[in-house]
Amino acid sequence: MSGASTFSSICFERGCWFKGERKIRVADKRAKRLTLGSSNVASPSSVSFRVSASSSAKPEKDIRIGLLGASGYTGAEIVRLVANHPHFGVTLMTADRKAGQSMESVFPHLRAQKLPSLISVKDADFSAVDAVFCCLPHGTTQEIISGLPTALKIVDLSADFRLRDISEYEEWYGQPHKAVELQKEVVYGLTELLREDIKKARVVANPGCYPTSIQLPLVPLIKANLIKHENIIIDAKSGVSGAGRGAKEANLYSEIAEGISSYGVTRHRHVPEIEQGLSDVAQSKVTVSFTPHLMPMIRGMQSTIYVEMAPGVEAKDLYQQLRTSYEDEEFVKVLDEGVVPRTHNVRGSNYCHMNVFPDRIPGRAIIISVIDNLVKGASGQALQNLNIMLGYPEATGLLHQPLFP
Numbered sequence: 001m002s003g004a005s006t007f008s009s010i011c012f013e014r015g016c017w018f019k020g021e022r023k024i025r026v027a028d029k030r031a032k033r034l035t036l037g038s039s040n041v042a043s044p045s046s047v048s049f050r051v052s053a054s055s056s057a058k059p060e061k062d063i064r065i066g067l068l069g070a071s072g073y074t075g076a077e078i079v080r081l082v083a084n085h086p087h088f089g090v091t092l093m094t095a096d097r098k099a100g101q102s103m104e105s106v107f108p109h110l111r112a113q114k115l116p117s118l119i120s121v122k123d124a125d126f127s128a129v130d131a132v133f134c135c136l137p138h139g140t141t142q143e144i145i146s147g148l149p150t151a152l153k154i155v156d157l158s159a160d161f162r163l164r165d166i167s168e169y170e171e172w173y174g175q176p177h178k179a180v181e182l183q184k185e186v187v188y189g190l191t192e193l194l195r196e197d198i199k200k201a202r203v204v205a206n207p208g209c210y211p212t213s214i215q216l217p218l219v220p221l222i223k224a225n226l227i228k229h230e231n232i233i234i235d236a237k238s239g240v241s242g243a244g245r246g247a248k249e250a251n252l253y254s255e256i257a258e259g260i261s262s263y264g265v266t267r268h269r270h271v272p273e274i275e276q277g278l279s280d281v282a283q284s285k286v287t288v289s290f291t292p293h294l295m296p297m298i299r300g301m302q303s304t305i306y307v308e309m310a311p312g313v314e315a316k317d318l319y320q321q322l323r324t325s326y327e328d329e330e331f332v333k334v335l336d337e338g339v340v341p342r343t344h345n346v347r348g349s350n351y352c353h354m355n356v357f358p359d360r361i362p363g364r365a366i367i368i369s370v371i372d373n374l375v376k377g378a379s380g381q382a383l384q385n386l387n388i389m390l391g392y393p394e395a396t397g398l399l400h401q402p403l404f405p
């Protein structure tokens with residue numbers, strides 16, 4: 001059991017804190033203080049944990065966070081989440097066109113926080129931060145990350161380091177990979193399924209939003225040999241914030257409202273990322289038909305997945321497998337039988353809701369998975385990953401409830 005406390009009665013396992021057999025609320029500050037005070041928690045040399053078992057005062061913000069691309073949607077979402085984190089504080093923020101502006105002028109909803117001004121990445125002093133979230137567009141990130149001090153823990157939200165195969169990256173992203181050596185040490189950050197690797201990582205490639213919503217249900221089913229590897233069909237839908245804040249004609253209100261648009265048909269760049277994750281667990285090549293759609297909503301993502309079951313398997317077996325796989329997870333919820341997941345119920349939160357339904361056609365099942373693209377699909381999962389990389393309880397700063405309606 002990695003990450004366990006030297007205090008015999010309190011330990012961290014499968015993403016949760018346990019006292020004996022009893023699951024403790026992750027927000028239990030005493031448990032956190034005790035465990036972080038132990039010597040057994042991975043703590044990078046660049047980071048000083050100043051959390052004391054005897055102190056009853058609110059802990060200082062020990063970890064100085066650098067946020068690259070702070071003026072974008074995922075950057076703003078990191079700031080919103082970190083505001084609830086007892087140990088992380090944002091001390092460096094970069095932007096491109098908006099460099100020189102204050103964060104409160106770019107995002108007035110964050111004005112209650114004391115935040116540094118936005119500066120250009122070329123002016124950033126990385127010796128004054130402990131960890132970095134990189135929220136830059138793909139294609140711009142490889143060079144920037146390779147130039148950062150190696151003592152830093154980095155979570156990259158872009159697609160630049162998600163594909164292990166360099167030629168596949170170059171084929172799907174249409175440009176040469178600019179950090180081939182660094183790519184070798186990067187860990188893919190699908191938290192619930194790769195937690196042990198993430199604990200040891202220095203650089204994590206945070207998964208794309210569609211690949212998160214798709215791999216969370218499919219990986220356990222493939223691993224358990226419950227579904228066939230062929231004819232997996234994924235019909236996915238995203239809110240417009242998935243496209244970022246940059247102005248684009250296709251994302252104008254008049255282009256989005258009152259309609260649905262399919263895009264990337266037959267060739268969306270998330271296909272190789274999804275297939276990489278599924279093939280890894282299948283130990284053979286898995287291919288998928290994937291069509292994303294842009295919906296007239298701001299946040300939210302639904303993946304409706306049509307699968308053929310292995311001989312003799314029924315939809316209730318798929319359901320039971322997912323229930324078992326995620327029974328101890330804080331953020332992945334397999335709903336009660338028959339309950340249809342809705343994006344409304346995860347909005348603004350780090351939760352993924354999923355369920356399985358038997359198709360009318362024998363041998364087939366329909367899986368529905370929903371997340372908030374900006375939280376579990378991006379900044380929330382990134383924070384979850386950095387918590388793990390630094391030895392904090394992984395739900396720290398993420399336990400707020402969804403925003404409904």
Ligand SMILES: NC(=O)C1=CN([C@@H]2O[C@H](COP(=O)(O)OP(=O)(O)OC[C@H]3O[C@@H](n4cnc5c(N)ncnc54)[C@H](OP(=O)(O)O)[C@@H]3O)[C@@H](O)[C@H]2O)C=CC1
Nearest residue numbers: 069071072073074095096097098135138158242244245378
């Ligand atoms: N939005 C989502 O739901 C998801 C996004 N992602 C990925 O996360 C990353 C960030 O996404 P998002 O926040 O939506 O994007 P935005 O377009 O909203 O923000 C991009 C940020 O990067 C800055 N930037 C743009 N170009 C450069 C450059 N050449 N050099 C330095 N900084 C630059 C922008 O600065 P300025 O504003 O000053 O121009 C801005 O701060 C992307 O790679 C995206 O694909 C991943 C999962 C989901």
Ligand SMILES: CC(=O)N[C@@H](CCC(=O)OP(=O)(O)O)C(=O)O
Nearest residue numbers: 157158159208209210238242243
């Ligand atoms: C609605 C919309 O445009 N969504 C984005 C995906 C957002 C995401 O996960 O992007 P990255 O892979 O770049 O991180 C898209 O389809 O390209």
